[in-house]
Amino acid sequence: MRLGGVLVYLRTMALFVLAWYVGSLLVPSKLLLPSPLAVAAALRDTGLNGELFGNALISLVRLLASLLAAAAIAVPLGLLMGRSRLWNDLLELPVEMLRPIAGIAWIPLALYLFGIGHRLPLFIMFYTAFFPLLVGTAAGAAAVDKRLIAAARTMGLSGPSIMRRVIVPAALPAILVSARLAVAASWTAVVAAELVGAPNGLGYAIEYYRSMLSTPTVMAFIVTIGVLGFLTDKGLRQLSKVLTPWAQTGAAR
Amino acid sequence: MSAPKIRLDCVSKSFGGSVVAVEKLSLDIRDGEFLAIVGPSGCGKTTVLNMLAGLEPLTSGTMTLNGKPIEGPGAERGVMFQDYALFPWRTVRGNVEFGLVYGPAGQGLSPAERTERVERTIEMVGLKGSHEKYPHQLSGGMRQRVALARLMASEPEILLMDEPLAALDAQTRVILQDELLRIWGQDRPATERRTVVFITHAIDEAVFLADRVAVLSSHPGRLKQIIDIDLPRPRGDATRRSGDFARLCQSIWELIREEAYRATMN
Ligand SMILES: Nc1ncnc2c1ncn2[C@@H]1O[C@H](COP(=O)(O)OP(=O)(O)OP(=O)(O)O)[C@@H](O)[C@H]1O
Ligand SMILES: [Mg+2]
Numbered sequence: 001m002r003l004g005g006v007l008v009y010l011r012t013m014a015l016f017v018l019a020w021y022v023g024s025l026l027v028p029s030k031l032l033l034p035s036p037l038a039v040a041a042a043l044r045d046t047g048l049n050g051e052l053f054g055n056a057l058i059s060l061v062r063l064l065a066s067l068l069a070a071a072a073i074a075v076p077l078g079l080l081m082g083r084s085r086l087w088n089d090l091l092e093l094p095v096e097m098l099r100p101i102a103g104i105a106w107i108p109l110a111l112y113l114f115g116i117g118h119r120l121p122l123f124i125m126f127y128t129a130f131f132p133l134l135v136g137t138a139a140g141a142a143a144v145d146k147r148l149i150a151a152a153r154t155m156g157l158s159g160p161s162i163m164r165r166v167i168v169p170a171a172l173p174a175i176l177v178s179a180r181l182a183v184a185a186s187w188t189a190v191v192a193a194e195l196v197g198a199p200n201g202l203g204y205a206i207e208y209y210r211s212m213l214s215t216p217t218v219m220a221f222i223v224t225i226g227v228l229g230f231l232t233d234k235g236l237r238q239l240s241k242v243l244t245p246w247a248q249t250g251a252a253r
Numbered sequence: 254m255s256a257p258k259i260r261l262d263c264v265s266k267s268f269g270g271s272v273v274a275v276e277k278l279s280l281d282i283r284d285g286e287f288l289a290i291v292g293p294s295g296c297g298k299t300t301v302l303n304m305l306a307g308l309e310p311l312t313s314g315t316m317t318l319n320g321k322p323i324e325g326p327g328a329e330r331g332v333m334f335q336d337y338a339l340f341p342w343r344t345v346r347g348n349v350e351f352g353l354v355y356g357p358a359g360q361g362l363s364p365a366e367r368t369e370r371v372e373r374t375i376e377m378v379g380l381k382g383s384h385e386k387y388p389h390q391l392s393g394g395m396r397q398r399v400a401l402a403r404l405m406a407s408e409p410e411i412l413l414m415d416e417p418l419a420a421l422d423a424q425t426r427v428i429l430q431d432e433l434l435r436i437w438g439q440d441r442p443a444t445e446r447r448t449v450v451f452i453t454h455a456i457d458e459a460v461f462l463a464d465r466v467a468v469l470s471s472h473p474g475r476l477k478q479i480i481d482i483d484l485p486r487p488r489g490d491a492t493r494r495s496g497d498f499a500r501l502c503q504s505i506w507e508l509i510r511e512e513a514y515r516a517t518m519n
Binding site (some may be wrong): 078145147148150151152153155156157161165166169170172234241245246 | 306307308325326327328330331332334337338340341344351352356358387388389407429468486
């Protein structure tokens, strides 16, 4: 990120924090809206005692692990759905029925299945990341320029080679975009999943400090989620630049 | 003359029942022949080429290669597409080496030989120094030369080319015409030449390169006439300046003039 970009971010943040501060003066209850100063203090305290970092790391690792697991299944399946009528007909109905169900809707059932621990948030985030990846990959694979496939066929490539050498690289930008959507959705699911189903992580910490009526600390963890969400998205955009430099022409950043 | 390399027998192609792109086209393409196809825009040239490539099924008629029906694409028939069909995620080098690395064309070549051929082909089309550029970083003419190099690098037995030099400036075009004749094998005996089907809009180009020029007429696309180009080989700048050359160009122009005007006025 260039210095100019950093300044723009800082300026936006400063305006936001200022508005927040004014708002906190107007809202009488510190429980409803603590001032940014109180939240900064909570950030400092939880930061210093390692609580913030520990929980953030746990949530981040869970998110990345479930993203990778979801991609390992959704991407190959999406490629098949995008390129094969048969697979599409087979999977379309169940996918379209499961997709609208929010991951967190499975929490009660998952509690019976997995109990409290790593497995429940992993499952919920896997579920949440799975469908954006599947649908995005399938759409990307279906939209590959026919002429490119024709060109590869005239060079004597077999079906599997064409999949590997043409379909996958051509669909890669679409796959990476769907990964960004999947990560954003996973962050929204992580809180809910850890809120009930985990003994640690950012969602757990939020719920814990809520029960302690410590709103500034709750806000500190919320801010942390926002920052991590931003950073993971930034990371994925950076990855797109490295993996698909050829597809970056129209990108502003 | 021996049996034809490729035979089109009463080939028709229509799209969606209504658009008749090609109608009852019969044509023999000889082994080692350089055949040019000219005709007004929309007369079905690309459609014929796609059928030869095995990418489009025929609506009726038969099309054979060495006596066997063409049922799909094959690496012995290399294609250069009118819109280039370059792989946007591969650099110039990545595009040119594609067929050699992933297709059967590179079998029997050592990695060193492969690299050498890729380098030589890129140099031949005048793209030295642009190896690592992506297609979107190239001009239209440069992209066309990448497509040309990609076809040439695989050295297919039959070259199917759809307006391969159309986007080039006049000088580059002349150079690559000469180069194309060399690759085709104009200095070799007729039996050792490749077979080329070359679509072009430029009559002078067709006359300069080809053994025969097939003139198509449009709506529906039919074979209007085949003209033998008996200019002596090897051909070069002297050919371009000769009176016979001008006369042949003139007679083909007269064949298609009326239709070209009609197509333009529509
Ligand atoms: N996939 C398609 N679906 C419907 N119609 C098509 C299709 N492809 C080609 N046509 C029609 O078939 C006719 C011949 O098209 P073709 O592309 O073969 O012409 P062409 O001779 O190559 O033209 P140009 O010189 O402009 O490249 C045109 O009328 C075109 O509209
Ligand atoms: Mg055409």
